Amino acid sequence: MPKSSRQDPLHGLTLQMLLARLVERYGWEDMADKININCFSSDPSIASSLKFLRKTPWARQKVEALYLQTQWPDEDD
Template structure:
């Protein structure tokens, strides 16, 4: 079991140590803005936060995900990895944590607004009829799936040079 967990920054890390690292780097206000957990907002203390997180599995997983992907900035896993709890996930050999992401309360609010608008856009796109008269007409499958913010060139039509180099 230890060999399977060697590449997980949470392996062997106590909850109190993790929360201490997060509070030292960020502060209570930023953690509350990012995680929306009352233990970081109403009379915040280390003892109360750790006690709450030990008793509440969903909150502990939220903090562990934040620690992995915002604080340690580990690469996102596959859908199968996200089915596992954060402490059960593994990473490839040689992947090392990076510097923590700098956050402010304002930046967290901007990120939350963008995520909300992206989610609403996705819901709008998925609610369109896919078949029949109301199906929107598009040029081709590539144009339909192309991101507008992407600066990537269109794929080459030359079968000998699919990368367009």
């Protein structure tokens, strides 16, 4: 496996997978508190959030940062 993909913690995760896991973990209301963007607070959905995040790099970076800061249980086993 190339060294770069082993070092990238988001390697293999789609934006949809990442967003779904965050929503499952926090819910839309907490997501809106953590990242102040309208798509999380005003009639939120995965589809509308994905559309916005794909067009807005700064918002996507915030979502990716939240994902990386979140403590996830080990899934290696």
